[in-house]
Amino acid sequence: MIGYVTVGTNDFQRAAGFYDALLGEIGAKRAMEMDTFIAWATAPNTPMIAIIKPFDKKPATVGNGVMVAIMVDSKEKVQAIHKKALALGGKDEGAPGERGPGFYAGYFRDLDGNKLNAFFLG
Secondary structure, three states, rough: OEEEEEOOOOOOOHHHHHHHHHHOOOOOEEEEEEEEEEEOOOOOOOOOEEEEEEOOOOOOOOOOOOOOOOOOEOHHHHHHHHHHHOOOOEEEEEEEEEOOOOOEEEEEEEOOOEEEEEEOOO
């Protein structure tokens, strides 16, 4: 159902480097690229995560309650993505751990303050 989600950035090149390294942890590569938009995917025709410069040319801001959740296939990948995000300068929003029966997640913010998580069901 979801084709892609975008997060705004005020420093396009810095954000591109962050997401190249972060999403590379799960094998994602740049799938679409334009002057104001880059999207990453793990395979063709799969959901993507993208950065974008706002169309209205106003500063990108963080949405309160907005979060991008990245599904992975193991607790170890949750830990690796969370660790990578922090190593790249992201901020911790909740260390990896059980959040409920069968739901394991780690939360962080990117360099622009957008909230993300990596999670595993199982």
